[in-house]
Amino acid sequence: MSSLGRLHLITDNRPGQDPLAVVRAALSVARAELVVQVRVTDETTDRQAYDLARRVTVLCARYDATCLVNDRLHVALAVGADGGHVGADDLPVGAARAVLGSAAVLGATAREADTAVEAVAAGASYLGVGSVHPTTSKEGLPPPIGAAGLRAVAAAVSVPVIAIGGVTAADVPDLRAAGAYGVAVIAALSHAADPARATAAFVEALTC
Numbered sequence: 001m002s003s004l005g006r007l008h009l010i011t012d013n014r015p016g017q018d019p020l021a022v023v024r025a026a027l028s029v030a031r032a033e034l035v036v037q038v039r040v041t042d043e044t045t046d047r048q049a050y051d052l053a054r055r056v057t058v059l060c061a062r063y064d065a066t067c068l069v070n071d072r073l074h075v076a077l078a079v080g081a082d083g084g085h086v087g088a089d090d091l092p093v094g095a096a097r098a099v100l101g102s103a104a105v106l107g108a109t110a111r112e113a114d115t116a117v118e119a120v121a122a123g124a125s126y127l128g129v130g131s132v133h134p135t136t137s138k139e140g141l142p143p144p145i146g147a148a149g150l151r152a153v154a155a156a157v158s159v160p161v162i163a164i165g166g167v168t169a170a171d172v173p174d175l176r177a178a179g180a181y182g183v184a185v186i187a188a189l190s191h192a193a194d195p196a197r198a199t200a201a202f203v204e205a206l207t208c
């Protein structure tokens, strides 16, 4: 069985957000079960992304948690992160694998079985699959694929499938039943009144 964490916290560094506070709270509860994916806005400079990713990498190391960097693989390499995540507008999966090396964790976004199989063949070690539900955290996405779409992708691959898009802790049982290994969230943790408590609800649902 894969040792990849089942709860993926994707950072939100939009104005008014405090990504490091959310990461600290989530790590204190989920510990090594947490994967933090450092995702920054397009307006964020590489220097700012580097500073955030460096801090997150240090925090994750204290808990033996995994730190990934979204899109900006040079930042992942520069801070010594565990790997990265790429989608359709980023480096192709094979190129990303070549950049990160064979030992890195490499996630790829997939919405259908055929692209999922291609991504795994090109070197993806897990897949981010969605959006399973409507989300307010990313614009311009195709319609949600639901649990049925997730099931079709999960049945086609043997790497961990991480469900993404409008996921709450209450959704976890259905998503696991559809083949999800874990979930990736922004709002459910970053916009929670109590991120530590919200993390605990996810951990319980993912590990029971």
Ligand SMILES: Cc1ncc(COP(=O)(O)OP(=O)(O)O)c(N)n1
Pocket (backbone or CB within 6 Å): 008, 010, 037, 039, 070, 071, 085, 086, 087, 088, 089, 090, 107, 108, 109, 127, 128, 129, 138, 162, 164, 184
């Ligand atoms: C776990 C996970 N799944 C999917 C995505 C989306 O990646 P991408 O399609 O490249 O979109 P951006 O996040 O870069 O806007 C993800 N980041 N993580």
Ligand SMILES: Cc1nc(C(=O)O)sc1CCOP(=O)(O)O
Pocket (backbone or CB within 6 Å): 010, 109, 129, 130, 131, 132, 134, 135, 136, 137, 138, 141, 164, 165, 166, 167, 184, 185, 186, 187, 188
């Ligand atoms: C970054 C991202 N990618 C998605 C995809 O479907 O590819 S959905 C998404 C946003 C997920 O945030 P929330 O948990 O707040 O819905």
Ligand SMILES: [Mg+2]
Pocket (backbone or CB within 6 Å): 070, 071, 085, 086, 087, 088, 089, 090
């Ligand atoms: Mg991307």
